[in-house]
Amino acid sequence: ERNYSWFSSSDFYSSLGLEDFPSVGDISGTDEDTESAILYGTLRGSVVGLRYYTGIVNNNEMVALQREPSNPYDKNAVRVNNVNGDQVGHIKKELAAALAGIMDSKLAVVEGVVPYGAKNVFTMPVQMSFWGREENREAVLDQLKKHGFKLAPPPKGNRFGSKWISGRAGPSYSAPVHAAVQLTTEQLKSEFDKLFEDLKEDDKTCEMEGAETVGTLLLPHQKQALAWMVSRENSNDLPPFWEERSNFYYNILTNFAEEKRPENVRGGILADDMGLGKTLTTIALILTNFQDGKPLPVERITNDKFCTTSIQSVEKKYSDDGPRATLIVCPLSVLSSWIDQFEQHIHQDFHVNIYVYYGSDRSKDPSVLSEQDIVLTTYNILATDYGMRGDSPLHRVKWLRIVLDEGHTIRNPNAQQTKAALNLEGHRRWVLTGTPIQNSVKDLWSLISFLKLKPFTDREWWHRTIQRPVTMGTAGGLGRLQSLVRSITLRRTKTSKVKGKPVLELPERKVLIQHVTLTEEERQVYQSMKKEGKAAISRFFSEGTVLAHYADILGVLLRLRQLCCHPHLCVNTSSSFSADNKTPEELHETLVNKMKLVLSSGSDEECAVCLESLTVPVITRCVHVFCKPCIFEVIRSEQPNAKCPLCRNELRVEHLVECPLEEEIDSSNGKKSDQEWMSSSKINALMHALIELRRDSPNAKCLVVSQFTTFLSLIENPLKESGFAFTRLDGSMAQKKRVEAIQCFQSSQAGSPTVMLLSLKAGGVGLNLTAASRVFLMDPAWNPAAEDQCFDRCHRLGQKHDVVITKFIVKDSVEENMMKIQNKKRELAAGAFATKKPSASEVKQTKINEIKALIDL
């Protein structure tokens, strides 16, 4: 799945050519510039002092070079470590003097391989490779020259042919006879798809029944998944890329060897498509495989003749003090779905202890957690607890098993959630995700690291052995990635087959576009707003201040989109585009309004610093929105003259404004019902369709979806008038109310609601609304992926009918233009994988063209 949003700050950020401001991309100092690094050349040096250290190395083994500025004998010292992190020696001091400056200023990354690593007593040679950005090459060569060193040019055919430079440590192969050809985008893409293709075959087709305590019959593909997961937890196979040699174990990527058998990953990635039952399979795993393939011992509930229920206690443990509890971490949006599914799938005769570690009353006592069978929590709680160092109960428990649901949540290695997840303790580690490799190999690292797959927990080894070979197209790189992924991942798509039959027989899904024509009056209002907005945006273009007025432009587009739905949505027409001399109070209010605008415009804003969705948004005086912790860190690290990462304007903590509200953001802040209710063309079109539907199939249920919750409110009126029983689900509702709404709607009882008013982003992926077989999408989303996700809430396992989706699109409006760009984005996304970033000017031009196209400029 891809993020299609074209108004994302990260695009702006690259469009401005600011990638190399360390304060932006490199907050923690760990981010490597991997995409644009080139090999400057190589240099032979020596490692000395071997006899003082225990780290040993093999011939051609990769080594890590690590600065050691606190060394009391030489502040230029550079340590040499083996893959395991054990020190082998130091770089000889003259060479270290040359390297220190280069490494400290991050002008280049220096990597080593020891060609004759074995059996040295005092010193050994080391072959060093220098990697960096093109523009730093001269500086690096100069620095080396000053100390009397000169790089040998990269060996011939370095980009694709010779393996030892970037990929596997050795031995050095002769250059191939034929020139290497770079894979095209399409080829690369299809290579990538192949990563998962063979997963369906080989040894993953064994089936296994769930334990007696699993109350639901598993489908064949779920039994396969269960068998695979159980075997992953119990097997003693070597992890990928390790071989057993006479009396030691050998890693064929790094040439590292050790006597201790490397632990296999007792887990992996379950990457089935949404709707195939990852949750159920995981529940089955927990119940079925406690120790040595024996089921989780739980209490049996018995009813005696007096109809009183008692719980028959059982011997709780097979062995004395092993860990018992499974921890499940998921996004808040699917927490209740987990609880539901436990209720649904655990056999009613058994009692399983489930503790939901959420809310302010959560127990701070680790032993309360470790006594459970299952502990459920969210990524936010996990990260918050981890933040208060040392006192996180979750991190003090040794878990039997850790499951990360929606595992792509941890794809950013610098995010607190990721760090918190990586530091959980437990041998069996699982990641559930529908999107294992989004559009880059980079995203995979956090997952692999979480799984504790040696030696990839250290980013350097991941980068040198997998990521760089793949992105540079080095021979064998993709194959290596493929065998890695294959060995730890199970993935089936909705179209995968089991024994010749589709794994899921989903009914058809049709998308219809229903054009709507505005009435004369509506058209007038729309045109005048469009004229006003167009004039303003034209002015921004001619002034060259498009970026500075980003929020205003989004605002114009938002108002036009609202007018397509209903005139009452667009009431805050404070068309105050220029207002410089304001009181602080006015300024504050303006900023808050603009931030709300950006957040509510559905443009899927990301924080330009962490590139994640905005969690605690703050707005700068220059009207750019970031996560609070991110922008604070920028200010801290750049003080005293911090600049906005997006526009380089002055940045000050005291100028930042936080988002004040807790309730759902909806900029159409409807001046509640003080206006008389009236209909609109879109509402008419919807009601017409609903009444027709009721006439033809009275039992059919449908979702009415909009991004504007006030629009949903306006729709309630005619629904009541026409006698529809309906319910509603939006982001502002409390958890309990949501659950009620969903249960009520899913019920098949006579008189249960046939219509659900649904806000586009309510719920999240776990939301199951299969009772509906019709969807009416009232307004197009910026991001077509968000639409698809919404459709999948009813077009999923359990859907009995064909699903028909109707998108209402106003003729000759911004909505039509949005659709055009959506289609273009879809096409682009389908073909684009791991391509070179388009140049800054290209991105900028595209964006400008899109703004123009949206408002017919």
Add this chain to the structure above:
DNA sequence: ACCGCCGGGTGCC
């Protein structure tokens, strides 16, 4: 001999 040469002591950063 303010040299050469010898041979013992010694050894990362």
Add this chain to the structure above:
DNA sequence: ACCGCCGGGTGCC
């Protein structure tokens, strides 16, 4: 380290 380097002992043929 079966090296280099240091510094003390030593000194025609």
